[in-house]
C-alpha cells in the first residue's frame with residue numbers, strides 16, 4: 001500500500017490531536033451559535049498527518065456505513081479535498097451532519113489504531129471539514145442532475161432516514177415524493193438537535209441538494225390521517241413506500257406531579273425552541289415557560305440538548321439528573337463535556353420520585369432519591385437501587401423529561417397487516433422490507449431510537465431494496 | 479399555501495372561513511380538527527373543521543378571536559392565505575345510534591358541535607340542541623342547529639337572548655323528563671363541559687366532551703396536550719379530542735390551559751400596542 005504521508009510513524013504520534021476553536025464557555029451559554037467552529041485548513045492537514053495509514057484500516061470497520069476513512073485522509077494529505085468529499089459521499093449522504101453528531105468515540109474513533117496508545121485521529125472533525133469545504137467551494141446542489149422519470153416512490157418522514165432514501169432513489173432515476181407531517185423538513189435534525197450543535201444552514205444545504213435532484217417534498221401531510229399507505233399505493237400511483245417516521249412519541253416517568261405546569265417532555269421543549277423559535281418570543285408567537293432553576297431528567301443526547309438549551313434561555317441553575325453513573329451515560333462524550341463547561345450541574349445516581357407543585361399547580365421542586373449501582377440487569381448495565389433515607393428535594397420551576405421515545409403509532413394503526421414488534425417498532429428484514437409487499441421501513445421507526453448514521457444506513461439499504469423490488473416487479477407477470 | 483376563499487363575520491369576534499385544503503377536505507369526518515399556522519414565525523393552533531366540501535377541496539373553520547393568533551387570523555380576508563394547514567387530526571367522533579341525544583354547545587363550541595349534531599341526526603338519533611353563550615352576540619349557528627335538531631334551547635348568561643342562565647338548566651330538564659336522554663355531546667369552555675358532565679353523572683348518561691388542551695404539533699410528538707382520564711395520561715390530539723366526560727380530570731386541564739397566561743397577556747399587550755401605532759400612522 002502506498003503511503004502518502006512522508007512522516008514516519010514516530011513523528012506522527014508526536015503531533016497532538018488538534019483541538020477545534022470553540023466559543024469560550026463563559027459566554028457561550030448565552031448564544032445559539034455553533035459551539036465548535038471546526039478545523040481550518042492548516043489544522044485539518046496537521047490532524048490528517050497523524051493518521052498511520054494502517055494496512056488494515058479498522059476505523060472503517062467501526063463506522064456503521066463503512067466510510068473509507070484512510071482514503072479520504074490520504075486525499076486530504078494530497079490537498080485534494082474535492083476527491084475526499086466524493087469519497088465520503090460514496091457511503092455517507094450527510095457528511096456535514098454526521099461529522100457533527102455521530103458518536104465517534106464509540107464508532108470510527110473507538111476503532112482507530114492510533115487510539116490504542118494515543119488519542120485517536122479526529123475523524124469526525126475531519127469529515128466535517130471536508131463536507132464544509134465542499135459546500136463552500138463546489139456546492140453539490142449546483143451540479144446539474146437529470147430529471148428523474150422512473151416509477152414513483154413515496155418517502156414518509158423527512159428525518160435522516162427519509163432524506164437519504166429519497167436522495168439515493170432520485171439518483172437512480174425514481175420520481176420521489178417526501179411526505180412530512182410538520183411544516184418544516186428534517187425530522188429530529190430540525191426540531192430536536194439545537195442550532196448550537198447543528199446550524200440550520202448545514203441542514204438546509206442538504207435539503208437544497210434534494211431539490212436539485214428533483215425530489216418533490218410536501219409538508220403538512222400526516223400519513224395515516226391525511227392519506228393512508230394503501231391510498232398512496234392503490235390510488236396515488238406510488239409503486240413503493242419507505243416509512244421513516246422516527247420514534248417521536250415521548251415517554252414520561254409515570255411519577256406524581258408530572259402533569260403540573262412547567263413539566264415538559266424534551267420533545268416539546270426542544271420543538272418550541274428549535275422549530276417554533278420560542279426563544280424569540282414575542283417576535284415569534286410560540287411561548288416557552290422556563291424557570292430560573294431547571295431540572296432535566298435523563299442521560300442521552302436529548303437530555304444534553306435540553307439542558308444546554310435551558311441554560312441558553314437563561315436558566316441560572318440547570319441540573320441534569322441521571323440515575324446511573326458517568327460510565328453508563330449514553331450521550332456523546334463531547335456533549336457531556338460541553339454541558340459541564342457551560343455550568344450544567346450533572347447529578348449522577350439521582351432518580352426523581354415526585355414533582356412538587358404549589359396551589360396554582362406550578363412546579364416548585366423535584367423530589368429525588370440517591371441511587372447506588374447493584375447487580376447487572378438484562379442490558380448488562382448495573383441496575384441502580386435506591387439508598388434508603390436519601391430522599392431530597394431540589395428547588396426548580398421547570399422539569400424537562402428526556403427518558404426515551406417510541407415510534408408514533410399512527411401509521412402502524414392505519415396500515416392493516418403491517419407487522420410490528422415490541423414497543424410498536426415496525427418489523428423489517430435485513431433489506432428493510434416490511435411484511436407488506438412494496439412497503440419498506442427504517443431509521444428510528446424500526447430501531448426504536450438510535451442514531452443519525454444508522455437511520456441513514458437504513459435509508460440507503462431501503463433505496464437499494466426498493467430498486468430491486470421495482471426491477472423484479474417489471475419481470476413479474478402482472 | 480392554503481388560500482382563503484371566503485371570510486364572513488358571524489358576530490363581532492367570530493369569523494367563518496372557507497379555506498382550500500383538498501387533502502383535509504377529502505378525509506375529514508365530524509369531530510376532526512386541523513393545526514393551522516398563519517405565517518412564518520406564527521404559532522400552530524388547533525381549529526375544528528366544521529364542514530368540508532370534497533368536490534371543491536375546501537374546509538370551513540369558525541374562529542373566535544380570543545388572543546394574539548386568533549385575532550390575527552380573524553383579521554384575514556378572502557384572497558389571503560394560511561402558511562400551513564395540517565389534518566384532519568384526531569379521531570372522528572364516534573357516532574352511535576343512541577336514541578335521544580342532547581347536543582350542548584357553549585360559545586364558539588357550537589361551531590364544533592354542528593357537524594356532530596348533523597351526523598347524529600343522519601344516524602337516526604333524535605337531537606335535542608342546547609346552545610348558550612355569555613351574551614346574544616356570541617350565539618352562533620342558531621338556524622343551522624335548528625335544522626338538524628328536534629328541539630332547540632337557547633341560553634345567555636346575561637339574559638340578552640333566550641333563557642337567562644347556563645346550558646345545564648335546559649339539559650337537566652331534559653335529563654329529568656320522562657323520556658330522558660340516552661347520550662350527551664358537549665363542546666364549549668372547560669367549566670361548561672365540566673358542569674355538563676356533573677349534571678349527567680347521577681343519571682349515568684354517556685357524556686362525550688371535546689377537550690381543548692393546548693397543542694403544539696397535533697401528531698402525538700410533544701405530549702403537551704396530555705390530559706388525565708381516570709388516573710391515566712392520554713394525548714388529546716391523537717387519543718381524542720373527544721373523551722368520556724365522566725373520566726376527565728377537568729381541574730388539571732383548567733390549570734394546564736392557564737400555563738401561558740402571562741405570555742398571552744404579554745402577546746396581547748404587544749398586539750394592542752401594534753394596533754395603536756398602526757392606527758396612529
Ligand SMILES: Cc1cc2nc3c(=O)[nH]c(=O)nc-3n(C[C@H](O)[C@H](O)[C@H](O)COP(=O)(O)OP(=O)(O)OC[C@H]3O[C@@H](n4cnc5c(N)ncnc54)[C@H](O)[C@@H]3O)c2cc1C
Nearest residue numbers: 157159160161181187188223245246301443444450451452
Ligand atoms: C434531541 C435529540 C438529539 C439527538 N442527538 C443525536 C446525536 O447527537 N447523534 C446521533 O447520531 N443521533 C442523535 N439523536 C438521534 C437521531 O436524531 C435519530 O436517531 C434520527 O433522527 C432518526 O432518524 P429518522 O429519519 O428515523 O427519524 P426522525 O429524525 O425522527 O424523523 C421522522 C420524521 O417523520 C415525521 N413523521 C412522523 N410521523 C409521520 C407521519 N405519520 N406522516 C408524515 N411524517 C411523519 C416526523 O415529523 C419527523 O420529521 C438525537 C435525537 C434527539 C431527539
Ligand SMILES: Cc1cc2nc3c(=O)[nH]c(=O)nc-3n(C[C@H](O)[C@H](O)[C@H](O)COP(=O)(O)OP(=O)(O)OC[C@H]3O[C@@H](n4cnc5c(N)ncnc54)[C@H](O)[C@@H]3O)c2cc1C
Nearest residue numbers: 523524525526541542545546547548690691692693735742
Ligand atoms: C381540538 C381543538 C379544537 C379547537 N377548535 C376551535 C374552533 O373551531 N374555533 C375556535 O375559535 N377555537 C378552537 N379551539 C381553541 C383555539 O385553538 C384557541 O382559541 C387558540 O389556540 C388560542 O390562541 P390565541 O393565540 O389566539 O390565544 P391565546 O392568548 O394564546 O390563548 C387564549 C386561550 O386559548 C387557549 N390556548 C392558547 N394556545 C392554545 C393552543 N395552541 N391550543 C389550544 N388552546 C390554546 C389558552 O388556554 C387560553 O385560555 C380549539 C382547540 C382545540 C384543542
Ligand code: SF4
Nearest residue numbers: 063067098102107108
Ligand atoms: S459517518 Fe460517523 S462513524 Fe462513520 S466515519 Fe463519519 S463520523 Fe465516523
Ligand code: SF4
Nearest residue numbers: 051052054059112113
Ligand atoms: S485506524 Fe486510525 S490511524 Fe489507522 S487508518 Fe484509520 S484513522 Fe488512520
Ligand code: FES
Nearest residue numbers: 696698700701715
Ligand atoms: S399536541 Fe403534541 S402530542 Fe398532542
